[in-house]
Amino acid sequence: MGKSYLSKNVSNLKPSGIRRFFEIAATMKEVISLGIGEPDFDSPEAIIQAGIQALQHNQTHYTSNRGLMPLREALCNHLEKMYAVKYDPKSEVVFTVGGSEALNIACAAILDPGDEVILPTPCFVSYQGVITLAGGVPVEIPSRMENQFLPDPEELERAITKKTKAILINFPCNPTGAIADKETMIAIGNIAEKHDLVVISDEIYDRLVYGEDHVCFPALPGMRERTILIGGFSRDYGLTGWRIGFACAPEAIMRGVARVHQYIIMTAPTIAQYGALEALTSCEPDVQRMAEEYDRRRKLIVQGLNYIGLPTFEPRGAFYAFPKFDARLGLSSQKLTQDLLSESLVAATPGTAFGEAGEGHLRLSFACSMEEIEKGVGRIAEFMAARS
Numbered sequence: 001m002g003k004s005y006l007s008k009n010v011s012n013l014k015p016s017g018i019r020r021f022f023e024i025a026a027t028m029k030e031v032i033s034l035g036i037g038e039p040d041f042d043s044p045e046a047i048i049q050a051g052i053q054a055l056q057h058n059q060t061h062y063t064s065n066r067g068l069m070p071l072r073e074a075l076c077n078h079l080e081k082m083y084a085v086k087y088d089p090k091s092e093v094v095f096t097v098g099g100s101e102a103l104n105i106a107c108a109a110i111l112d113p114g115d116e117v118i119l120p121t122p123c124f125v126s127y128q129g130v131i132t133l134a135g136g137v138p139v140e141i142p143s144r145m146e147n148q149f150l151p152d153p154e155e156l157e158r159a160i161t162k163k164t165k166a167i168l169i170n171f172p173c174n175p176t177g178a179i180a181d182k183e184t185m186i187a188i189g190n191i192a193e194k195h196d197l198v199v200i201s202d203e204i205y206d207r208l209v210y211g212e213d214h215v216c217f218p219a220l221p222g223m224r225e226r227t228i229l230i231g232g233f234s235r236d237y238g239l240t241g242w243r244i245g246f247a248c249a250p251e252a253i254m255r256g257v258a259r260v261h262q263y264i265i266m267t268a269p270t271i272a273q274y275g276a277l278e279a280l281t282s283c284e285p286d287v288q289r290m291a292e293e294y295d296r297r298r299k300l301i302v303q304g305l306n307y308i309g310l311p312t313f314e315p316r317g318a319f320y321a322f323p324k325f326d327a328r329l330g331l332s333s334q335k336l337t338q339d340l341l342s343e344s345l346v347a348a349t350p351g352t353a354f355g356e357a358g359e360g361h362l363r364l365s366f367a368c369s370m371e372e373i374e375k376g377v378g379r380i381a382e383f384m385a386a387r388s
Contacts, residue, residue: 009133009135010133012132013133014129016125016126016353028341028345030345031345031346031347032346032347032372032375032376032379033347034346034347034348034364034365034366034368034372034373034376035347035348035349035363035364035365036347036365036367037174037235037318037320037365037367038367039234039235039240039290039319039367040367040368040369041238041290041293042238043237043238043239043241043242043275044237044238044279044283044286046278046282046283046286047237047239047242047278047279049278050274050275050277050278051242051271051274053274054271054274054275055271059270059274060270060271061270062266062267063267063268063270065094065258065262065266065267066093066094066095067093067094067095067246067268067273068095068270068273068274069089069090070277071095071273071277072089072090072093072095073089074280074281075093075246075248076088076089076093077280078280079216079229079248082206082216083214083216084219085216085219085229087248091251091254091255092249092250092251092254093246093248094246094247094254094258094261095246095267095268095276096246096247096261096265096268097243097244097245097265097268097269098232098234098244098245099202099204099231099232099234099246100126100245101265102231102232102245102247103126103130103200103202103230104130104133104134104264105247105260105261105264105265106200106228106249106257107130107134107136107200108260108264109256109257109259110165110253110256111131111135111136111165111166112135112165113135113136114135114136114137114163115135115136115137115163115164115165115166116136116137116138116163117131117136117138117139117164117165117166117168117200118139118141118156118160118164118167118168119131119138119139119141119167120140120142120143120151120156120169121140121141121142121143121354121355121356121357121358122143122149122173122176122322122351122354122355122357122358122361123140123168123170123173123175123354123355124170124175124354125353125354127168128140128355131168136165136166137163139159140355140356140357141156141159142355142356142357143176143178143357144357145311145324145361148178148313149173149176149177149178149322150178150181150184151169151184151188153184153187153188153191156191157191157195160191160195160197164197165197165198166197166198166199166200167188167191167197167198167199167200168202169188169199169200169201169202169217170201170203170204171185171201171203171214171215171217171317172203172205172208172209172315172316172317172318173317174204174205174318174320174354175320175322175349175353175358175361175363176313176320176322177298177313177314177316177317177319178313178315179209179212179214179215179316179317180215181215182215182220185215185217186220188217189217189220189221193222193223193226196226198226198227198228198253199217199223199226199227199228200228200230201217201227201229201230202230203216203229204230204231204234204235204236204245205235205236205317205318205319206231206236207236207291208235208290208291208294208317208319210291210298210315210316210317211316212317214317216229217229218248224250227249228247228249228257229247229248230245230247231247231248232244232245232246233245233275233276233279235318235319236287236290237279237283237286237287238290239272239275239276239279242269242271242272242275242276243269243272244268244269244273244275245268294319296370297319297367297368297370297373298315298321298366300366300373300374301321301364301366301373301377302314302315302321304373304374304377305321305323305377305380308377308384309384310323310325310326310380310384312324319367320363320364320365320366321364321366322351322358322361322362322364323361323362323364324361325360327360329387332350332359333350333351333352333358333360333361333362334350334352336350336362337349337362339383340362340379343383344380344382344383345379346379346380346383348362348363348364349362349363349364351363364376
């Protein structure tokens with residue numbers, strides 16, 4: 001072939017820094033995988049049975065583009081009960097193929113070519129790509145360990161230009177485990193209101209918060225009318241393979257979001273919608289059980305990493321630790337991840353997979369057993385001792 005037939009946007013996309021090491025690790029034996037953010041819990045039995053019953057009753061046809069009405073109603077009731085934020089199930093909710101689709105259609109609905117989106121980093125690996133594919137320009141502002149990995153509102157405001165259209169935030173945060181206090185969220189909201197910006201708030205880990213209360217961004221005064229709320233069932237309920245998520249927004253914004261969804265997907269999988277309805281109806285005990293177990297694992301991995309000399313910010317949400325490694329090793333996060341995998345059979349994710357601000361860090365998932373965490377930390381300790 002001579003010329004490339006790919007678009008410039010696609011040609012310039014970087015491959016996922018998570019998947020690269022996962023695919024390598026999958027070919028190796030006896031690897032302790034702390035790299036992938038997937039719950040090791042099976043889907044709750046009640047949800048599995050709901051999916052089976054849906055199949056048995058031939059619920060295998062299209063639903064409304066926006067999703068089953070009972071599911072939309074259940075979600076709106078859930079959000080109002082949990083966070084006192086109200087949405088109209090008829091016009092302000094759409095169910096999607098995972099939170100990933102919700103992010104994609106949100107960006108596609110609001111961004112014109114060249115629009116800038118301010119993005120606190122380290123952040124989830126797909127954010128830059130999703131913005132770019134929608135024709136936007138990601139503008140990274142770093143968050144730092146010494147500031148609890150929270151964005152500096154003054155730094156955020158300085159990044160705003162005439163081209164800025166939106167701010168994309170994610171709390172609890174993947175990869176840092178940071179949660180945002182109400183004061184920080186209000187500061188972000190004030191900036192968004194002052195400059196008339198849309199806020200995309202990815203709250204996929206909202207139920208996995210430890211010893212704190214989750215701040216739902218659209219529930220803050222004045223924020224509902226400029227916010228697209230992103231959520232899903234993969235993390236809180238252990239439904240990664242079901243691929244079911246959602247977006248909520250005021251009707252004026254949701255009309256566009258739902259229109260994009262209609263053309264690129266049509267509807268979320270019907271069986272998954274019935275599973276999500278069961279999740280919201282009866283599976284609160286399962287959420288609590290999983291969150292309590294993650295909390296135990298969180299304490300174990302943070303204690304272990306700090307003990308072996310890797311300063312680790314205490315994650316207050318999600319299921320990731322983001323330790324800082326000693327620059328005296330003379331290794332980039334990419335090289336350290338590669339060496340850990342090849343020499344110690346520990347799969348991690350380099351901090352730079354989540355933006356330039358992630359250099360000097362690794363992301364380690366504690367969505368695995370206590371035994372795997374102990375073994376993985378032990379192998380990392382041996383690796384560090386051999387390099388010191």
